[in-house]
Amino acid sequence: MNASLKIAPAPVHDEAEDFASLYEAAQKVYPQRVSGFFRRLKWIILVLALGVYYLLPFVRWHRGANEPSQAVLVDFGHRRFYFFFIELWPQEVYFFTGLLILAALTLFLMNAVAGRVWCGYLCPQTVWTDLFLAVERWIEGDRRERMRKDSSPMTLRRAGEKAAKHAIWLLIAWWTGGAWVLYFADAPTLVAQLAAFQAPFVAYAAIGVLTATTYALAGHLREQVCLYMCPWPRIQAALTDENALNVTYRVDRGEPRNSMKKAALLRQASEKSGDCIDCLQCVAVCPTGVDIRDGANLGCIQCGLCIDACDAVMKKIGRAPRLIAYDTDINIKRRQAGLAPIYRLIRPRTVLYAALIALIGAVMLYALLGRDYFGIAVIHDRNPLYVRTASGAIRNAYAVRLTNKKSETERFRLAVSGVPGASMEIFGGERDSSGADVIEVGPDKTQEVRVLVSTAIAQPSGSIPVSFVARTEDGVAEVAADHFWSP
Amino acid sequence: MTDGTEHQHKVDPYTGKATTGHEWDGIAELNTPLPRWWLWSFYATIAWAFLYWIAYPAWPLISGATDGVLGWHSRAAIAQDVADLVSLRDPMNAKLAASSLKDIENTPELFSFARAEGAAAFANNCAPCHGAGGQGSKGYPNLNAGRWLWGGTLEQIQATITHGARWDADPETHSSLMPSFGRDNMLKPDEIVAAANYVRSLSGLPTDPDANLAKGKQVFADNCAACHGPEGKGNLELGAPNLTTKVWLYGSDRAAIINRINNGGGGVMPAWGAKLSPVTIKALAVYVHSLGGGQ
Numbered sequence: 001m002n003a004s005l006k007i008a009p010a011p012v013h014d015e016a017e018d019f020a021s022l023y024e025a026a027q028k029v030y031p032q033r034v035s036g037f038f039r040r041l042k043w044i045i046l047v048l049a050l051g052v053y054y055l056l057p058f059v060r061w062h063r064g065a066n067e068p069s070q071a072v073l074v075d076f077g078h079r080r081f082y083f084f085f086i087e088l089w090p091q092e093v094y095f096f097t098g099l100l101i102l103a104a105l106t107l108f109l110m111n112a113v114a115g116r117v118w119c120g121y122l123c124p125q126t127v128w129t130d131l132f133l134a135v136e137r138w139i140e141g142d143r144r145e146r147m148r149k150d151s152s153p154m155t156l157r158r159a160g161e162k163a164a165k166h167a168i169w170l171l172i173a174w175w176t177g178g179a180w181v182l183y184f185a186d187a188p189t190l191v192a193q194l195a196a197f198q199a200p201f202v203a204y205a206a207i208g209v210l211t212a213t214t215y216a217l218a219g220h221l222r223e224q225v226c227l228y229m230c231p232w233p234r235i236q237a238a239l240t241d242e243n244a245l246n247v248t249y250r251v252d253r254g255e256p257r258n259s260m261k262k263a264a265l266l267r268q269a270s271e272k273s274g275d276c277i278d279c280l281q282c283v284a285v286c287p288t289g290v291d292i293r294d295g296a297n298l299g300c301i302q303c304g305l306c307i308d309a310c311d312a313v314m315k316k317i318g319r320a321p322r323l324i325a326y327d328t329d330i331n332i333k334r335r336q337a338g339l340a341p342i343y344r345l346i347r348p349r350t351v352l353y354a355a356l357i358a359l360i361g362a363v364m365l366y367a368l369l370g371r372d373y374f375g376i377a378v379i380h381d382r383n384p385l386y387v388r389t390a391s392g393a394i395r396n397a398y399a400v401r402l403t404n405k406k407s408e409t410e411r412f413r414l415a416v417s418g419v420p421g422a423s424m425e426i427f428g429g430e431r432d433s434s435g436a437d438v439i440e441v442g443p444d445k446t447q448e449v450r451v452l453v454s455t456a457i458a459q460p461s462g463s464i465p466v467s468f469v470a471r472t473e474d475g476v477a478e479v480a481a482d483h484f485w486s487p
Numbered sequence: 488m489t490d491g492t493e494h495q496h497k498v499d500p501y502t503g504k505a506t507t508g509h510e511w512d513g514i515a516e517l518n519t520p521l522p523r524w525w526l527w528s529f530y531a532t533i534a535w536a537f538l539y540w541i542a543y544p545a546w547p548l549i550s551g552a553t554d555g556v557l558g559w560h561s562r563a564a565i566a567q568d569v570a571d572l573v574s575l576r577d578p579m580n581a582k583l584a585a586s587s588l589k590d591i592e593n594t595p596e597l598f599s600f601a602r603a604e605g606a607a608a609f610a611n612n613c614a615p616c617h618g619a620g621g622q623g624s625k626g627y628p629n630l631n632a633g634r635w636l637w638g639g640t641l642e643q644i645q646a647t648i649t650h651g652a653r654w655d656a657d658p659e660t661h662s663s664l665m666p667s668f669g670r671d672n673m674l675k676p677d678e679i680v681a682a683a684n685y686v687r688s689l690s691g692l693p694t695d696p697d698a699n700l701a702k703g704k705q706v707f708a709d710n711c712a713a714c715h716g717p718e719g720k721g722n723l724e725l726g727a728p729n730l731t732t733k734v735w736l737y738g739s740d741r742a743a744i745i746n747r748i749n750n751g752g753g754g755v756m757p758a759w760g761a762k763l764s765p766v767t768i769k770a771l772a773v774y775v776h777s778l779g780g781g782q
Binding site: 382387388390391428429447448 | 599619779
C-alpha cells in the first residue's frame with residue numbers, strides 16, 4: 001500500500017445493519033388443545049375430507065362388461081378418465097381446464113366472503129397437519145407438556161414416545177401415498193399386487209415420494225409451508241377487500257388490555273377497560289403461532305381456533321363471547337363511532353365471482369350433457385396430393401378415423417359429398433350382405449379406414465371443399481370437412 | 488473450516504471478515520468459502536464419477552472401451568429392445584403368415600396391422616425409387632395410378648416384390664426387355680416417328696399435323712403388337728405397358744416416346760425376397776394394393 005496516500009477515515013457504519021442475517025430461524029410452535037364450535041367444525045371436515053380421499057378408490061360403479069367398474073379412475077394406460085357416470089377421452093381435457101378455472105374462482109369467492117376459508121379448513125396442508133398434531137398430542141401430551149419434554153434431557157421413555165409418534169406419522173403418510181396410487185389403477189387389484197410385491201415399480205415409487213412429502217410437510221414443516229412455500233397468502237392479500245369477513249380481534253372491545261383484577265378496579269372507578277385479559281390463550285392454540293391481536297397477518301390461516309379459545313375464556317370471566325370473531329375492520333371503526341355494524345355479502349366482486357362460476361359451470365354442464373358419443377376425423381394424404389389414374393380420373397386419398405365412445409359396438413356407413421361425380425372406395429371396412437361398405441368400431445374404440453375418392457369430371461385446379469358423413473344405424477350423423485385436390 | 492484460516496490471514500477492518508491473503512494494489516479479497524452443502528455435493532459428484540467409471544463402460548481404449556462391472560452395453564440394450572418389439576408383434580405376424588392376402592385385406596384388424604407394417608417397410612425399402620407416397624417419378628412406376636407393368640392384384644404385387652424385375656440374381660424375376668428398335672437398326676427413323684405418332688393417338692393425344700398414322704399403325708402391327716397387343720393394351724406377362732391409358736412411365740411427349748422406341752430397355756427392381764421376410768412382403772403387398780391402384 002502506498003504510504004503517502006492519504007486515506008480518509010472510514011465513515012461511521014452500522015455493521016449490524018449491513019450484515020444482518022436475512023434468515024429467520026423457525027420457532028417451534030406448540031399448539032394447545034382447544035374445544036369449541038370451530039374445532040368441532042374442523043374435525044368434521046377433516047373426517048369427511050380424509051374419508052373421501054382414502055376410501056373413494058374403493059367405490060364401485062358398474063359401466064358394463066367392457067369398462068372398468070371403479071367410480072373414480074385415471075386410466076393412463078388406456079387414456080381414459082372415469083368419474084362416476086362421466087368418461088373422458090384425452091381430447092376432452094378442456095373439461096379439466098374448466099374445472100381448474102372453477103376451482104380458482106371458487107377460491108376467490110370464498111376469499112371475498114370469508115377470507116382464508118380454504119387455508120383454515122380445507123387445504124390438505126391444514127388437514128394433514130391437524131391430524132399429525134392430534135397424534136403428537138395423544139402421545140406426547142398437550143402444549144406445556146411437550147414444551148417441558150423438549151427442554152428436558154432425553155430419557156428412554158422420551159425416546160420411546162418419539163419413536164411411536166414418528167412411526168404413526170410414517171404410517172399415516174404411507175397410507176396417504178398408498179391411497180393416491182389407487183386412483184390410477186383398479187384399487188382392489190392394486191392392493192393385492194402391492195401386498196404381494198408384484199405392483200409396477202412406479203406405484204412403489206409414487207407411494208415412496210408421497211410418504212416422504214406427507215411426513216415432511218405435515219410432521220415437520222407445518223406452518224413453514226404456509227409462511228414461506230405457499231403463494232396463496234400473498235395472492236389472497238392482494239385479492240381481499242375491506243368487506244371480507246376475517247378472523248378479527250375486536251380491538252374496540254378488547255383494548256386496553258388489563259388483568260382481571262385491574263380491569264375490575266378500573267370498571268369500579270367507571271374507567272374504561274377492555275375485555276382482553278392478555279391470557280395469551282389465542283396465541284397458545286394457534287397452529288401457526290401468530291398473535292391475532294396484531295391484526296391481519298400473513299401467518300394467520302384463519303382457522304378460527306383462537307375464537308374457540310377466547311370464547312372459553314370469556315365464558316369463564318363472565319364477559320360476552322366473540323371478542324375474536326369473523327368480522328371486518330369497517331365494523332370495528334363503525335362500532336367505535338357508535339354505528340351499527342354492516343355485513344355486505346352482496347358486493348360487485350361476490351356477484352361477479354358467483355356469476356362467472358355459474359356461467360362456466362353451465363357451459364361445462366351443457367358441453368358434458370350434449371357430448372357426442374361418436375366422432376369422425378379426416379386427414380388428407382400428404383403425398384401424393386392427387387393421382388391421375390389410368391382412366392384419366394383424379395383420385396384423392398384420406399385417412400378417416402371413426403370414434404365410438406359407447407360401450408357397445410357401433411356400425412357406421414360413410415358417405416362423401418362436395419365432389420361432382422365422386423365415387424368412393426374404402427379399405428379396412430367390411431361389407432354387409434347387400435355389398436355396401438360398413439365400418440365396425442368396437443366399444444370404447446376408434447377405427448381408421450383408408451378412403452379413396454375419385455371423379456372423372458374435371459375439377460378446377462387447386463382444391464374444393466369436401467365433406468364426409470358417417471352415419472350410425474340409428475341415423476346419428478357425424479360430419480368432417482376436408483379438401484379435394486386437382487392438378 | 489474457516490476457523491484456522493481466519494487467524495492466519497488478515498481481517499478486513501470494514502467487514503470484520505477474514506481475507507484470502509491475496510492483495511492487488513491494496514485491494515484484498517474477502518474469504519467467502521463455498522457453502523458446505525455445495526462443497527459436499529461437489530465431492531459427491533466426484534465420487535459418483537468414479538463409481539460410474541467402474542459400473543459402466545467409460546474409458547476409450549484403442550479398440551473399444553473399458554467394460555463396466557455391471558456388464559451393461561448400449562448395443563445390447565438396443566438389441567434387447569428390438570427383440571422385445573419383435574416378440575410383441577409375433578402373434579399378429581403369425582396371423583398374417585397364416586392368412587391369405589385377400590383375407591388380410593378384408594379383416595379390419597389384420598388390415599390395419601399389415602398396413603402399418605407395410606408402410607414402415609415401404610418407407611425403408613421402396614420409397615427411394617417409388618416416392619414416399621408411392622407416387623413414382625420418371626422411370627419409376629406410380630403405384631397409386633392403377634396402371635401396372637406386371638399386374639396389380641395382391642398376388643401379382645407380392646410376386647413382383649419377391650422376385651423383382653430384370654434382377655438377374657433371381658431366376659423367377661420378370662426378365663423381358665423392350666428391344667432397341669432404333670439403335671439396333673430394326674426401324675428407320677421415319678418409321679419410328681410414324682409409330683410414335685400412332686402410339687400417341689392410342690390414348691387420344693394430339694399427333695403431328697403431317698403424321699402418317701396409317702404407316703405408324705402398320706409399323707406398330709409389325710413390330711410392337713407382339714408385346715403391347717394389337718390394340719396397344721399391353722401384356723402383363725411381358726411387362727409391356729398398356730399404351731391406351733393416361734399414365735406414362737417415361738413421359739407422353741413425342742420426344743420421350745421416340746426415345747423409348749429408339750433405345751428400348753426397362754427399369755430394374757431388386758428381388759426383395761432375398762432381403763425381406765415373407766410376412767413383411769405380404770404386408771408390403773397389402774399396403775401397395777391399398778394405395779389405390781390395386782386391382
